[in-house]
Amino acid sequence: MQRIGVFVCHCGTNIAATVDVKTVAETLGHEPGVVISQDYQYMCSESGQNLVKNAIKEHNLTGVVICSCSPRMHENTFRKAAAAAGLNPYLVEIANIREQCSWIHKDIATATEKAIILGRAAVAKVHLNAPLTAGESPVVKRALVIGGGIAGIQTALDIAEAGFDVDIVEKNPTIGGKMAQIDKTFPTLDCAACILTPKMVEASQNEHITIHSFSEVAEVKGFVGNFQVKIKKKARFVDETKCTGCGLCTEKCPMKKVPNEFNMGLDNRTAIYIPFAQAVPKVATIDPNYCMMLKNGKCGVCSKVCSVGAIDYKQQDRFIEEKYGAIVVATGFNPIKLDKYDEFAYNQCPDVVTSLELERLMNAAGPNGGTLLRPSDKTHPHTIVFVQCVGSRCDDSKGKPYCSKICCMYTAKHAMLIREKYPDTEVYVFYIDVRTPGKNFDEFYRRAVEQYNVHYIKGMVGKVTPKSDGKIDVQASDLLANEQLHINADMVVLAAAIEPDKTARPLATMLTTQMDTNDFFTEAHPKLRPVESATAGIFLSGACQGPKDIPETVAQASAAAAKAIGLLCKNSITCNPCVAHSDELMCNGCSSCEKVCPYGAITYIDKEFRMPDRTTKVRRVASVNPAVCQGCGACTVACPSGAMDLNGFSNSQIMAEVDAICK
Amino acid sequence: MQKAMIERAKQLLADGTVKRVIGWKRGEFAYDITPAVFETAEELDRDFVFDDFTAANVSKYLVKESRKEGRVLAFLKPCDTYSLNQLTKEHRVDRGNIYVIGVPGGPKLDIEKIKGKGITGILGVKNENYTLKIDTLYGEETMPFYEAVLDKCASCKSKKHVTYDELMGDDGDILESNRFDMVEKLENMTSQERYDFWRSELSKCIRCNACRNVCPACTCENCVFDNPKSGVSNKAAADSFEENMFHIIRAFHVAGRCTDCGECSRVCPQHIPLHLLNRKFIKDINALYGEYQAGADTESRAPLNNYTADDCEASIVHERGVE
Amino acid sequence: MQVNDNKDFQPLIVAFCCNWCSYAGADLSGTNRLNYPTNVKIIRVPCSCRVNPMFILRAFQRGADGVILCGCHPGDCHYTSGNYFTRRRMTLLFSMLDFLGIERDRTRVEWVSAAEGAKFAATMNEFTEAVRKLGPNRRLEDLRCRKQ
């Protein structure tokens, strides 16, 4: 007969305030098989755990039910405690009476009743729990970083520093990401390129780091410690190994009218191009959409001028496969498209720009060589209006519900830089709130207002109208003065909201990680596990997890690296023992289970059975590889004979829970 | 046809191509035919029959027969070949050990329909130009052939043999059938009407398991309903719930695998239209996931073992139909 | 249809929640103190694809008045494809139950992510109310299990 111990946690008053824990303990004490039922203030505390451990030893328990917070919180804590007391950790079940009971209900009587039912279900389940032993699987000592922005670079450098090989997959021809496009950084106003490019070079020169630029992740299989990733190396029509990055081809290329995406389309590049001078790898790439040779076979100039013969018009996309122990996602962000914001005339007027475009306009390597000129007529703007929160904190479907976090600070930076360089220029900033929580941030903002006399106006811009004289009429409201304003501006700068890169969503599907509704990756725990995804072995770095500025990004990148290193340090990892298994006597060998297994964990063998009448019969039966199975249970339902079952969540266990709940 | 089949079977036995022949054996009356295995020419001459009553689908017997020593000759009607293909796909038969001769399909006759006309004491049934001449103890009776056709044949889906090693007679085509008419009729009823309909039908169930045991898709080594460890095993329809449970789960387990051979309804001693449950699944699958005919081939993925990212949501059930 | 709100009826709702999204979503709804009725009892499963139709029927047999299955949003399954299979299985199962005349509002599939605590609570409120309106499950109950 089972000897089950029930332990009801008060969680201070978190549970005890709405659930009569004494009654729960008392009632569950009468359940079949329960030999001890106790309540305690904090079961997860050391003394609480000791209570459990002692009871296991004293009463020779065969199963433990903890009525406490969510198993996502402390299941492991109690499993470890049980193991320490000599009980198989998988003989512990948690009844979630906090998150799913005391915190959502108010009436003590009904909440107590529900807590008892949840406890009873856990007792019913634990009756059928079997001791499980976790297997081990080896860890491939190599990491993959997806995204070569500052986050990816930092993560890769840190992992490489620890001595592990790491690959960066970057979809663009160069690493560097958004930071490479930024002019100066707040609040120090140091030059972004000056601090980023050394890191890019370091990454390219590190013997542990392999950069797959102009590449994308095509397929991910496997599981923590042993991911198999297929990487698509897009054809750049230039042999990376030969190209010296001399740039002669880009000079000679006759197709010169290609919008330059590095400069946000504010100027042009050639069809064969190197995104920017410090690009890593510094190799040319041919844009097949514009290259005349690739489009109609007429040109071939670059090939002729290339002294090393690096041009290869016949290059195809290539796929390489590599195994990794850990994957770090660093796919970053983009400003949102402003097509839906007609009121700001972004599509109508070239002098209405986004902040990132302004960065390029002000950058020495930008279209105007660092001189701020209006894109329309290349004249010096005298009045500039900044509009904050374009698409951020937005409750309609046009924008994003969240705060993009970095806009307040970079706008202060922009305003300050403009006032510093062009004191004759008036700068207006329309804001809803100015948010400056960060080291030296508020000081920075106050300097913009106080020292540089930037006009901060709390209010909304209602309409931006280009006028025939080239000026722009900005109609706005000043909420503090409670009046309508019209500003005759030369330029308008929109602080567009940022959103995760579009490649993140399909990537999340491949990685089987979760995303929130805004397509930011969901961390395993918002507070305690902020750089891990819920999927083991997948870590999150930078803005793919949520809006971040550079220091935060770098901090998280290093944190993700630390987590990845922690994993790569291990020679093997403990597998989840809650895996599927097939009862060979019942298996029909029909292959249904194999078809639904996402991991290819099921194979078939011809097995010889000794029949009761002493004959033998060879039958095809399914066999599950426990190291590969991740325990989803899809096979258990696909199996018509019920031969396939799942450890820890067996048919009988779940039905026992159903029965107990419906009692 | 029967004669030609016997001759061909004897040849194949004689030249060693096959060791056994699976077909149909005549019975006491005109209509009580039993699937049987023949091993000698004499047995074939004496007992082999192929006529208007040889409706039984013999493909399920091949699960056992194909694993025995020596090749087995199976005469399969078009609908039976679908079952065999499905069994091949699920690795339940050793196709290589079966020599399939495709023979023309029905329509086959349903003796219950003849008896349902009040005709009793049946001594012989003859088909003369699609009029049945029935010799009975109480004189000769006649009825139109088509009124005595088995339901499964009346809504035949295909006259095409999807697998065979040799064909006797001509191969037919996949037919436009009216097989979903009754399903549709039920769908158009109110929930209460459907409930009443199925209650009156399923409450007749005596849990004899004939539907399951005849079903070529139900070849489990141990059915969940027979396995005490499954937690759902039950022997008798002790409660209306268990009547529902058995038939829902059975239909679900064969969903996407059922070839719509109609044997379940044919053998039900209580005339429960069990095929409607399977057809409901087939109709839904066709409508929601694209046309799919189980057993049409041996490679395609069963609809329940497959998906697309833009499949409809389950809420489609709530959104459609009356009420 | 007869108008009867069954105001006093307390339905029993069994909710199967996948461990990675919906169970976490339910936890989040607790963390945020978002109320939903005590009628809802959650059973944790690794993935919505673990839910066998037999479990759902079992719940109805034993006295549940409504069964809801929650999983990750399509495309977000922790196991890549589990919920896609769930979606097909449950669509067909629910359709079959409807075909047998079982009230279609007693069953539901809802995708709730780990971040959707509010959606979880709202869904449970709404579902409980829908089942309350239907009244006790009579068409798919086992009389032997009826509570006296």
Place this chain on the structure above:
Amino acid sequence: MLRISADKLDALFGAVSAKQKLYIPADRADGEAAFTEYAPGMKLTSRLNTVRSAKDFFFPQTENLVEFKLEGKKIEINDIREECDDFVIFGVRACDARSFTILDKVYLSDPVDTFYKNRRDHGTVVTLACDRPAETCFCQTFGIDPTAPEGDCSVWRAEEYYYFKAITAKGQVFIDSAASLLEEGNAAELDSAVAKTKAVLEKLPLANVSTKNFGGDKLNEYFNSDKWGELSESCLGCGTCTFVCPTCQCYDIRDFDTGNGIKRYRCWDSCMYSDFTKMAHGNPRLTQLERFRQRFMHKLVYFPANNNGEFGCVGCGRCLSKCPISMNIVKVMKALEDK
């Protein structure tokens, strides 16, 4: 002899059903007949027999035996038996009537099955003589005269009249309950009807099936016959024959946990089922051959061995018409005899 004109049968049913529950074989929507609780307007079926036999009334497919409440280590037993109400089954054919005698031999032998006896005591069996036997009928093989059925009261139809004859006291009570509707009639008319039926009986295709080669003394001879393999080859192992059979009496006892206690019930079981004799450590009837053999050996050899030569079959022909693969006791008898 007492009789009633056919058009007044409704009134008789009405009078009887006013006093106790009355079941008659009536047509079902699917064209088959079934014993149905009488309600005004219900007509007697024209089908010879029902799909399910009349044994259901005394040995239902499932019945609760006893209930248990479990708490901690305690078990409480609750005897749920109740005295059953009186009821009448009208229109039982001679074959089914004989099946009760056979079931009695099992269930009323020591120790008496009180569940069965309770219903047997309270049920009145009114039989109806056959006038249009079917090709599947072979009750004569077992010495049954379908024109003179047993039971508590026998009824014959001749032309437009039903004739009644009480056999037991219960039968007399039945007749008395409708006495006012009955009139004295001419038995000669009945005799000619019976004679006509007897003529048909002689012509039945199975009239020559005989039990002379069967009985308790044939145990080892038939048990070891080499025919079983061939006969059982196509058997699906379903329970149709068993469940439509009026004499099959095997059952299973199972417990059902309702969540609020355990209900122990018994239900029909079939020796054709693979798990019928399965034990934790083996199964004496491993293949369908043994299970198939058991069913027919039981009816043709074991039962007569234990019951003074009486066979466990009444020749109702249900298994002949309902077996999905048309394998049946007649084919088995003929094959076994054919040495």
Place this chain on the structure above:
Amino acid sequence: MNNDTLIPYVGVVTDIRIDTPDVKTFRVEAPEGGKVFEHMPGQCAMLSIPGVGEAMFSITSSPTNKDFMEFSIKKCGCLTEWLHAMEVGQMITLRGPYGNAFPVETELKGKDLLFIAGGIGLAPLRSVINYVRDKRENYGKIQVIYGSRSKDDLVDYKEIIDDWMADDGVEVDLTIDNAQEGWDGHVGFVPNYVKELNPSTNKTVLVCGPPIMIKFTLAGLKDLGFTETQVYTTMELRMKCGVGKCGRCNIGNKYVCKDGPVFRFDQLGELPDEY
């Protein structure tokens, strides 16, 4: 309404003795004390845990024990596993007694008796052995040949040593299959040991054990000159009702639960070979 044999009685487990690693002996009394029902040696009872299952077990205590019944049960399935997990004080249900008994008051009376048992097969014989020990005057010499896989697998070892062996006129010969430390007795299979001991053929034999043991023992006895009419055994098959009605425990026309479980070998020989 009369009692129905299918409706069980409640019994309380008042003592549990661990005999071997997989055999326990349970003492069962009526809740109010005393025996739940009377029986004769060799008869069986249906034990059940409602909701778990019901199965037939031979009653291992002697009818001469007026205080309680005992059941020695080997763990081999769902119900027995449950029974083995029981603690003292647990209620079970039981009904019976079922089946015939060894003919202790007729054929066996006044005879020299030879008991041959293997493993758990001692359970049904123990009832007879203790019965004849308690009514010593009615019987002749008693010899018990008992063997098991190992010393630890000998059921009722303590009782055998302390009581049986101490009795006058009772000879006990033990054997185990394989040599083992701490065992200085006979080593070898039961059938061989029987042959070695060469018991006198005037004895009436009662055999119980695994089928293979019975088969070889019987052959051995025949070699020694015993006839089938001298040898009794007891059978076990799947049973549900216990009263010959549910239809599954028959061997030919004999129902093990009603006509058995005790059969004389000549009777068994007339039945078809289906057990």
